[in-house]
Amino acid sequence: MQxxxxxxxxKGSVNIKKSGKVTARLEWESSKDLDLYxxxxTKNNELGKIYYRNLGSPQKSPFIQLDGDSKGKGQETITIHRTEELKYVLFAAYSAISNGIGSFYSMKARAVVDNHQGQQVVSSLYEKNNYAYWVAIAHIDFTSASEMKVSHVEQYSKRFTxxxxxLxxxxxxxMNVGKAEFKGFS
Incomplete structure (x- = not known):
């Protein structure tokens, strides 16, 4: 396998081979805690999110699972177990208020999408934004039968929002229209 x-x-995009299983990793090089969302x-137009409060499951819809909350430097991984059940996914990162100001760019945050067929797509961040708590990084369109379109989207939340x-x-x-959630609060 090559x-x-x-x-x-x-803002670039690429079509890669659609596979039954896809992983997306949020990677960063800082001691700060980032969260992957x-x-x-779904194909049935169900909308939702997988994140630290809803880790998902490989056995039930939407067949997406987060490996856990890293609570520090490193990476978090989402595994999509049945891509044929999905239309679209959006990968975003959240930086807690407790991290203070600082940009996702300075943390070298990036999303790495792997189709387990020998193809990986890296979506790095190019803008420095010191005041955003959210960044949408990558979007995948699964609507084609044989390919999936991975797009770099890099959009930030408004200042301190x-x-x-x-999605x-x-x-x-x-951006800036979903529910506000604070870690440690219900």
Whole structure:
């Protein structure tokens, strides 16, 4: 199997082979705690998110699972077990208020999508934004039978806004319109 790695340019996209299983890693090089969110739309137009309060399951819809909350430097991984059940996913990262100011860019945050067929797509961040708690990093369109389109989206929340992004049934998304959630609070 030949490994192919694509580094997406700003707002770039690439089609790669659609596979039954896909992983997406949020990687960063800072001691600060980032959280990976996977917003999804199923084939039945069910909308939701997988994150530290809803880790998901490989056995039930939407067949997406987060490996846990790292609570520090490193990475978090989302595994999509049945891509044929999905239309769209949006990967976003949240940086807690307790991290203080600082940019996702300075933490070298990036999303790495792997189709387990020898193809990886890296979506790095190019903008420095010291005041955003949220960044949408990558979007995947699963609507084609044989390919999936991975796109670099890099959009930030408004200054000091805790409201999450929101993915819509048509695959579009907006920042600053979802629920605000604080770690440690219900």
């Amino acid at each position: 490994l192919s790695k694509v580094n997406l340019e700003k 996977c917003f999804y739309v 805790e409201k999450s992004p929101l 819509y049934a048509d695959g579009s998304f907006k």
